Amino acid sequence: MIVVNGLRKRFGSQTALDGMTFSVEPGQVTGFVGPNGAGKSTTMRVILGLDAPDAGTALVGGRPYRSLSRPLCHLGSLLDAGALQPGRTARNHLLWLAHSQGLPGRRVDEVLERAGLQGVARRAAGGFSLGMRQRLGIAAALLGDPPALMLDEPFNGMDPEGIIWMRRHLRGLAAEGRAVLVSSHLMSELQDTADHVVIAGRGRVIADTNIAALLESAGAGRVTLRTDAASIDAAAGVLTAAGAVVTRADARTLAITGLAAEAVVSLLTSRGVPFAEISSHRATLEEAYLELTRDAVEFRAMSPSPSPSPSPSPSPSSEVTR
Ligand SMILES: Nc1ncnc2c1ncn2[C@@H]1O[C@H](COP(=O)(O)OP(=O)(O)OP(=O)(O)O)[C@@H](O)[C@H]1O
Incomplete structure (x- = not known):
C-alpha cells in the first residue's frame, strides 16, 4: 500500500505540491x-525518494522508499520509459537491474514473457518504439514481484493494441492483489481499467473516489425527453416545478438534470403531458471528470483545451426554465 500525506513541494516560486494526500489500496x-502541471510526476518522484518534499510524508508499505533494503521487492515503478542504455539488449538491461538488487536471473525471463517481449529480448533497447519501451519498463517494474506498482503515463506512445494489452495487464496485476497507481492526463485512458481515481489539480486532490460512484453521480438524472412542439412548454413547466433544470435542445427535445428518468415519466404521466421518447444518459469517465471539475475555476483555467461540458447547463441563448 502507498500512502501519501500532506505533501508540499515548491520549486522556486512554483508550487508543485500543495497538501497532496491519498492512498493506493491493494487489489485495485x-x-x-x-x-499537465497538476503535480502527478512530482508526487511519484517524492514517493520514490527522488525529490524531497518540503512537508508531508510518502510511505510504501509503511516505510519511506529510501529506507527499503530491496526497494524493487516493495514497489515497482515506471517513470521514464526512455531511461535505459540504448546499446544494451532488453534482456541485459533487465539482468543488470536484477543483479543490482540481488534478484535471481530467472526473474528476467519470467517478466520478459509477462510483458510479451520474449521475441525481442536480444535486441538493443535503443531501437525499441516507445510502446515497446513502456513494456520493458513494466517488465523492470515487475522484477522484484512487488506488492505495489506505480506507473507514470504508461499508455503514452502505445498503439490501440498496446493500450488494450496495457489495460488487461494492469487489471491482472490488481487482480493478483497488488496496489497499482497509474497516472494519466486523459481520464478516458482509464475507462475500463481503474477501480478508483484520484483527481489532482494545482498540487492537491480535487476528488478521491470510486469509479462506479463517480459515473453514477455524473450520470444521475441526465435525461433526454422528446415530445411534440405543442407539449414542450407544459413538459418543461411540470419538470421545473419538480426541481429539475430543463434546457430546450430543439423544438421537440428537452435536456433534463436533477430528476431520474422514472420520475420524469411518472410526473408527465400524472399531469397528462404527452411525450414520444425518453432516454437516460450514461456518462463516460471523461464526462464525469469534466462534470466534477466544472466549478473548479482555477483548475479549469489550466486545462489545455477543455471540451464543452456535456451536461446541459443553462446558457443565455437557450430557453431555460427553473
Ligand atoms: N524540477 C522542477 N523544477 C521546476 N519546476 C518543476 C520541476 N518539476 C516540476 N515542476 C513544476 O511543478 C508543477 C507540477 O509538475 P508535475 O510534472 O509534477 O505535474 P504533472 O501533473 O506530472 O504534469 P505532466 O502531466 O505535465 O507531467 C508544474 O508547474 C511544473 O512546472
Whole structure:
C-alpha cells in the first residue's frame, strides 16, 4: 500500500505540491489524473525518494522508499520509459537491474514473457518504439514481484493494441492483489481499467473516489425527453416545478438534470403531458471528470483545451426554465 500525506513541494516560486494526500489500496487500479502541471510526476518522484518534499510524508508499505533494503521487492515503478542504455539488449538491461538488487536471473525471463517481449529480448533497447519501451519498463517494474506498482503515463506512445494489452495487464496485476497507481492526463485512458481515481489539480486532490460512484453521480438524472412542439412548454413547466433544470435542445427535445428518468415519466404521466421518447444518459469517465471539475475555476483555467461540458447547463441563448 502507498500512502501519501500532506505533501508540499515548491520549486522556486512554483508550487508543485500543495497538501497532496491519498492512498493506493491493494487489489485495485487507482488512476491518478489531472492536467499537465497538476503535480502527478512530482508526487511519484517524492514517493520514490527522488525529490524531497518540503512537508508531508510518502510511505510504501509503511516505510519511506529510501529506507527499503530491496526497494524493487516493495514497489515497482515506471517513470521514464526512455531511461535505459540504448546499446544494451532488453534482456541485459533487465539482468543488470536484477543483479543490482540481488534478484535471481530467472526473474528476467519470467517478466520478459509477462510483458510479451520474449521475441525481442536480444535486441538493443535503443531501437525499441516507445510502446515497446513502456513494456520493458513494466517488465523492470515487475522484477522484484512487488506488492505495489506505480506507473507514470504508461499508455503514452502505445498503439490501440498496446493500450488494450496495457489495460488487461494492469487489471491482472490488481487482480493478483497488488496496489497499482497509474497516472494519466486523459481520464478516458482509464475507462475500463481503474477501480478508483484520484483527481489532482494545482498540487492537491480535487476528488478521491470510486469509479462506479463517480459515473453514477455524473450520470444521475441526465435525461433526454422528446415530445411534440405543442407539449414542450407544459413538459418543461411540470419538470421545473419538480426541481429539475430543463434546457430546450430543439423544438421537440428537452435536456433534463436533477430528476431520474422514472420520475420524469411518472410526473408527465400524472399531469397528462404527452411525450414520444425518453432516454437516460450514461456518462463516460471523461464526462464525469469534466462534470466534477466544472466549478473548479482555477483548475479549469489550466486545462489545455477543455471540451464543452456535456451536461446541459443553462446558457443565455437557450430557453431555460427553473
Ligand atoms: N524540477 C522542477 N523544477 C521546476 N519546476 C518543476 C520541476 N518539476 C516540476 N515542476 C513544476 O511543478 C508543477 C507540477 O509538475 P508535475 O510534472 O509534477 O505535474 P504533472 O501533473 O506530472 O504534469 P505532466 O502531466 O505535465 O507531467 C508544474 O508547474 C511544473 O512546472
